[in-house]
Amino acid sequence: MIKIRKGNIDNIPQIKKCLIVSWVDHAKNVSELLDEERMRKSDIEGYYKKAFDNVKEAFILIVEVDGKFAGFLRADIQKIPDFFKFNNILYLDDCYVLPEFRRMGIATFLIKEAEKIARKNKIKRLQGRVYSYNKSIQKLLVKLGYTSPHSTWDKVLI
Numbered sequence: 001m002i003k004i005r006k007g008n009i010d011n012i013p014q015i016k017k018c019l020i021v022s023w024v025d026h027a028k029n030v031s032e033l034l035d036e037e038r039m040r041k042s043d044i045e046g047y048y049k050k051a052f053d054n055v056k057e058a059f060i061l062i063v064e065v066d067g068k069f070a071g072f073l074r075a076d077i078q079k080i081p082d083f084f085k086f087n088n089i090l091y092l093d094d095c096y097v098l099p100e101f102r103r104m105g106i107a108t109f110l111i112k113e114a115e116k117i118a119r120k121n122k123i124k125r126l127q128g129r130v131y132s133y134n135k136s137i138q139k140l141l142v143k144l145g146y147t148s149p150h151s152t153w154d155k156v157l158i
Contacts, residue, residue: 003063006062009052018071018096033154070106075091092127114126
């Protein structure tokens, strides 16, 4: 049985393990921008503790399958410039599903739950950053009605 709940500070060690795996993958795929050692030393605990301390502006959703931790999603309510039609957004920051629970609809479940929370808070726009190599989440987001109206371009000067 798949169950979703709000995260708590006790989930940080599990979240950290997942993020390290994910970030190492990012560093391997985008090595010109990301440093694996710096990522491993990041203050994940502090970053996630801020979300737990500021529940009016951030939340973490935890998904469990048959009582086992299967993944999570972190989101923040952010204000973007006024020239946007909807400038109060829900920013989907981290979404991770453990490999053994993938292809079960869990990421869809997490994103749809975040959308419910956005609606409840009268937020009409959701946004997230996805690396260009991460085709599976891009396909899922398109399937869920998301678009990519712009992209970020980087150049490293040596």
